[in-house]
Amino acid sequence: MSSFLRNRRDTVKHFPHFLLTATSLLLLAAPAHASRLESWRFDTNSNQLEFTTDEDVQPRAQLISDPTRLVIDLPGIVLGRPASTQSYSGAIRSVRLGQFDRGAARLVVELAPGYTIDPNQVRFRGLTARQWTVQLPTPQLLPADAASASPVGGVSGNGNQASSTQIQGVQVTPDGIFVRTNGGSPDLEVRRSSDRSQITVDVQGATLALSATRNLLVNRLGVSRITLSQLQASPPIARLTLNVDRSSPDWQATTSSSGGLVLLPSGNVASGTDSRPSSSPPPLFRPGALATIESVALENNDTQLVIRANQPLKYSTGWDRATGTYRVTVNSAQLAKNVKGPQLEASSPVLKLRLRQETANTAVILVTPASGVLINDTNQPNQQTLALQLQRSRLPIASLPNPSTASIPVPNAPRTDPLPPRSTAPIPDVPRATNGRPVVIIDPGHGGPDPGAIGIGGLQEKGIVLDIGQKVAAMLEQQGIQAIITRPDDRDLDLEPRVQLAERANATVFVSIHANSINLSRQDISGLETYYYQSGLNLARVIHQSVLEGTGIQDRGVRSARFYVLRKTSMPSVLVEVGFVTGRDDAAKLSDANYRSRMATAIARGILRYLGRSS
The missing domain is CATH 2.60.40.3500 (Immunoglobulin-like)
Structure with a gap:
């Protein structure tokens, strides 16, 4: 994890007050935490x-x-x-x-x-x-002249002009279009252009949700595309525009009794004026057969990720907390043998895409969006096709999205205890060094509910450093060194217990192992960093050089830092950042068990050199 984010329970809270504003700017660039x-x-x-x-x-x-x-x-x-x-x-x-x-x-x-x-x-x-x-x-x-305006003529509906509506999204159903809304039941006005190529539906008193997809590829029921726009702001009117075949029938729009708007081709009126999408559409052919996913591609100027199969698809979507990816689970489905995802360029809205057969009957697509890209609704243009709507943020976070804005002052975050309690587990009794045998504390960072940095493809810091730490401890034991690991498995352990463990063991040296991170848009940054505080300089230099020799990783230097585990331990202590999980080069290597073994060997060799043991 990056040095600024290395435990915000630690160094950030000890910065001078005037540095907090600058620190918050850096936090923007580090979502991998x-x-x-x-x-x-x-x-x-x-x-x-x-x-x-x-x-x-x-x-x-x-x-x-x-x-x-x-x-x-x-x-x-x-x-x-x-x-x-x-x-x-x-x-x-x-x-x-x-x-x-x-x-x-x-x-x-x-x-x-x-x-x-x-x-x-x-x-x-x-x-x-x-x-x-x-x-x-x-x-x-607001003043009456700003909040009122003459109503648009020719409106059909319930006459409820006072109601307010928010359009949240559009979904294509087997027999029409369903518009998800919040709020009142609005008046609707439907028109068709003179050349019959467009149908507009004006929704009175409606605004568009920030998350609503503005442009939706359909290619179904004679509709090629649907666009959403804010026709006017006061009084608000939102517009749905359907690009249609000139020979296609007219459309009608009604409000659903259970909320939302229903758009149907003329002559295709659903029972109860409700056309909500079915979670399990009826199969078109070959009942009982597994759907085969034949392609996954970026389409419509990279605004959609389209999944196509030879059978109707039953699916669910949602964010995968463990990996930080957007997960599409397709039931009763299999991946075609030769199916591949799209070729992802540097400007692609998708950073990484993984296709996997999770079970014999379940296929999964994991999508990692690029920086500034939102995944909105999943649309089903037809029963054999899924389309994920990809929307790039229009403006950076620091920009104001509307010229009519007012900034609101927010006080600086109050300082908190540098060690908020997270673990009440007792510190295990550890034997002190005997017969001159050195004791080395190996400290894999994070653990349990704290994943540490999360990088490319959902790569998690806590798993990487635990694997490396366990290997380092085993290698030192083989060389006659008493190695004690603070976190032998995926458990939660706060900073103070790690320090107390080292002090009780009367440790000779303390080596904390972490992985670095920065904004995922900076995948060009990779390399090794080693930190020390006061007496740990020589230990840091020896381990750092050994890792450079043993792995060939890029050198980002040995640096002094005030991390809690370095300041509070009485023996020489270092913190080794074994690479960037957000770095293109480092992430690929750290995902490889063989490379992690090389990293562990290099760290162990550095410790042995410092202790005067041949290696």
Whole structure:
């Protein structure tokens, strides 16, 4: 993990106050740490938002108009799950949670049309650096001339102009189109162009969710493409545009009794005016046969990842927390023998794609999006095709998405205890060195629920360093050195118990093993870094040189650092960063068990050299 992020329980919290702002900028570039939003809630009675993260965070906030919404960005936070929305009645219409880009999560508090709040009265309070509250003032109605406008003529519907609607997504169903919405039941106006090539559906009082896919390839039911646009902001009107065959029938639009909008070709009216997509579409042919996935390709100018099979597909999607990838699970399916994913270029919206046959009847596609790319809805243009909608972020996180904005000051994150308790496990009794036999502490970083850095293809720091640490300890034991490993398996262990273990054992040296990380957009950065504090300089130099000789890894130098395990141990101590899990070269090597063995041998050889043992 990068030196700034090496345990935010540790060094970051000891930085001078004036450095915290600069540090927060670096946290944006290090989503590989996989800090997460643990919980959030909005209290409608008090107009207060609360959220908690598993690591320190410095929020950023702004108020955006048309419609009015409070946008709160959480740098360094990764959701690992799909976007979600909680709807409310009253002036606060919804709170939305999503992954703005790979470096930040975003909370959006959206107000009902015609309401606003005073940005100067929004109050952030950090109970700790991981637990925040946001107090909103009472929403106020906008002036009448800004909130009202003459209605559009020729509207058919229920006449409920006061209702507000948010369009969240569009999904193609076997017999039509279903539009997912939140809020009221809107008025609809359907028109067909004079050349019969387009059908527009104007949704009165509607806005588009940030996560809604704006451009959807269909190629079904005579519709080639659907686009979403915000026709006007005040009063809000959203438009769906269907590009259709000129010879295709007209379409009609109705509101569903259970929420949402239903679009159907004329003469194809579904029972109950509801056409929600079925989770298990009926097979077209060969009932009972496994579907064979024949191709996975980027299409439509790289805005869709399209999965095609020879049979109807039954699938589920979601974020895989363990790997940080988007997982498409296709049941009753198999991969064709020659199926391959697309050739991924440097500019591709997909960083990595893995196809695997998980069981005899289940195929899995794991998608790692590139930096700044969001995975929105999964559309099913037909029963044999799945299409993942890929959307690039329009603006970097530090930019304002709307010129009509107001910045909201957020106090600096309060300092917290440098060692918040995470583990209550007792420190094991360890024998002290006897008969002059050296004792070496090997300390694999992270573990248990803390994966450490997560890199290319979901490569996790905790597993890499545990494997290397176990091998180093075994090699030292073979050379007559008493090697004690702080974390012999995938368990959670805080920093203080690691230090106490070394002190109780009266250790000769302490060697902590970690893996580095940086933004996944900088895969060109790889290399070895070794850190020391005071008495550990010579140990660091010897181990560092041994690793360079034994592995050929790029040299990024020996450096001094104030990591807790280096400062608090009384013996010479070092922290070895064995490479970048986000680096193209290092990640490929660290994924290889043979290379990890070479790394372990080189570290063990360096320790033996320092102790004056021949190797």
